[in-house]
């Protein structure tokens with residue numbers, strides 16, 4: 001980590017001059033909207049087992065349990081709104097058109113705040129996929145009454161069209177990130193917001209642009225797997241720091 005007298009001022013200046021920005025977000029960006037995170041205090045993985053609720057094996061064993069969890073999460077999302085952190089990132093995209101936001105979240109809050117130049121790595125909690133006919137439907141706000149739900153077309157079993165543990169990330173977003181990082185014009189700033197950074201690919205995307213001069217800024221109230229590796233660590237809540245960082 002670099003030692004700046006005023007890390008927030010340094011980060012703000014670097015971002016003000018940036019022409020290409022890569023933003024990586026995780027559950028922490030939505031915490032202030034009232035969406036629980038996975039790890040850490042109050043996180044889902046505190047009293048739920050990831051392999052039961054978010055893996056193909058868990059779903060095969062007990063689809064009703066998995067759907068109950070997703071329905072509880074959908075219900076929570078029906079009552080929340082994007083917070084100043086999401087709005088600040090949407091404003092950043094308008095100020096720096098050559099930017100890309102990659103989120104691990106499935107909650108749709110970046111889109112609700114107006115982010116468009118973005119990819120979702122783990123899918124969308126409002127999308128279902130039929131295991132029999134493959135039909136995919138996105139129905140924001142939908143709460144299925146009967147769990148597990150069945151496909152309205154063929155009667156097959158529906159699953160949430162999200163990426164679970166042990167599954168591959170979708171290729172299209174992956175390739176878009178790789179292309180964004182390797183374009184001739186280098187990325188100037190990487191912003192890593194609200195992620196524990198446990199996945200290798202997140203660490204790689206955060207750090208690779210540095211080889212061509214990017215500065216890596218992390219916003220997180222707690223130390224993450226990336227904190228020791230970034231250039232500037234802004235310790236605090238995304239909803240407070242991002243609006244100050246992105247002041248234009």
Ligand code: OAD
Pocket residue numbers: 025026027028029031032037038039040043050054104105122163164165193194195196197198219220221222223224236237238239
């Ligand atoms: P985690 O729950 O692992 O991490 C959330 C991070 O957000 C932690 O580092 C917190 O310190 C931080 N945080 C909490 N409140 C914050 C705030 N107000 N502002 C900024 N940061 C805050 O979430 P992810 O890193 O997104 O995947 O987890 C990655 C993936 O693992 C998830 O997409 C999910 C999970 O298991 C699957 O379900 C496949």
